[in-house]
Amino acid sequence: MNHLAANMRSSIVVFLSAVLALNACAPSETAEQKTQRERAKAGLALWEQKCKTEAGEKIYRRVEDVEGITLLKVRPPAGENEWHDRMWPGAAFAHEGTAEEYIKDFLGYEEAFGPEGKPSPITPTARGAINTSYKAGPHERPGYRYVDAIDEKDGRRYRYSGSVKVVGQKDQTAPGIVDEMKNEGDRFDPNVYRWTLDKTYAPDPAPRYAVTYEDHVVPEERALGVASSTVKVLDIQANEVLGELTVFAFTYGFESRGSSAWLRARICPTYGGGSGSPSRLFTDQVLVPRKDN
Template sequence: MGRAGKLLQLLGLSLWLAGCGGGEDTTRKAAEKVAPPPDDPAAMTPLQRAQAGKALWEEKCRTVAGEKIYKTASDIDGVLLLKVRPKASTNQWADPNWPGAAFAIEDRVDDYIKSFLGFEMAMGAFGAPRPITKDDRGFINTTYSPGPKQYPGYRYVDVADPSDGKRYRYRLGIKVVQGSKTGELRTFLEKTLAPEPSPLYGVDYEDHVIPEDRALGVASSTVRVINLRTGEVLGEMLRYAWSTPASGANPNPWLTAYKCPGHAMGSGEATRKFVDQVLIPRKDQ
């Protein structure tokens, strides 16, 4: 082999070695790109944490979230609310550990009580009424509307007041709007001391704060319908919600969180629309 050939061989060897080195570097960089995120959410990048949180939420929706009805009861006049959703603030809507996060847009305080008393309706195209199905529910209307309703609410709701330990009964009362020249009627929440006996069935909720879930932006809560005499659970709804942390673009992330199960219409009345599948309200005659 001549001098020129040997030079070509050496050049080829040098290029091959360079190629090997480059290949190893490329392989290492590729491995780094596909490396799994750290197990600790605090060590994750914001994108990794969002991806892990959404994956966890999707898994919970697929495997454990949803409505379970074990037994139903019909012609129910009233229920006892063991707890009422309290007021919420902007600070809570941004707090990753807020207990009520899974039901952030649920009706609260008096509106929560009223949601059990109103009747359900749904509007379709051009404002025309549309059918209501289990998978396509409507919204709860608490305005005055005479006549029997196809989907009525409960006739009364009892609530125990923690401030005095007494049980109060709430109904939708009707009064003439002050100053109305036409006698316009409006509903209001009427509160009286509840008589005995107390309702047979109660509605309760339990908000969960699971640190490993909350670290990924995932919240959960369970609603239960209970026979208060026997303690039997007639039905329960487990909801999961997921959102990314508060930011300038989304300062109140729990209000825009993904939820399962949820409702496209009347999203603030999810508890009522689960309970009335278990405890079916008595219809007007």
């Protein structure tokens, strides 16, 4: 938290310095500009307070070797209209995947690379990115083997999983493939593989563990450009909350159309190093996915 606090203070100093610089350079300030500046300053102060007192993670119980989970809600698609909407419910998780991409986040494996493209260690404070690209062999940090979710169109529970399928053949006349054929000899594989999302009717019973989220739309906070949301990990059978992650976002500039204000928001905590998969990267700390064989 000390590192997070330092980053927050640094961001705040930079922001306020920019505000002061603008004030010094501007020969005059309209009443509307003054109102916007004061609102942004108040919003930044509120966000800083929330980051210190309410944001962060709480893990009450950890469960190992989990095969599958239920997503009680899936984040709906979002675009420019939502990113610019001060009251958009999903604002605090603006960079997270939506619809099927949200589901894929829980199925993909985690990996991290350093500046030279070499694998780098993954630690609680230095997480990687979620990937679903085809990669042969077992993964050190796999996702869940399946994810159940309710389809809003028909109200049925479906089971999603990922599998690698042959989707084509390599062009054996291409220079790179010719070299590969020479080097591999009898081991050459002409197939092109791709990870794909599979969807089937979910069998009973439903998974014991589930994930949901609660987006908070507090008018007084949204007026100042502050949004928040809480991810909850649940044991349905025991009716128990296993963990919670609360995120706060702050932004400004809603007066400028097309600003995608929420995509520029400051976030605390920046779970997973600010990746686009904070819900997954928190959930797998509570419900640890079963390792690949």
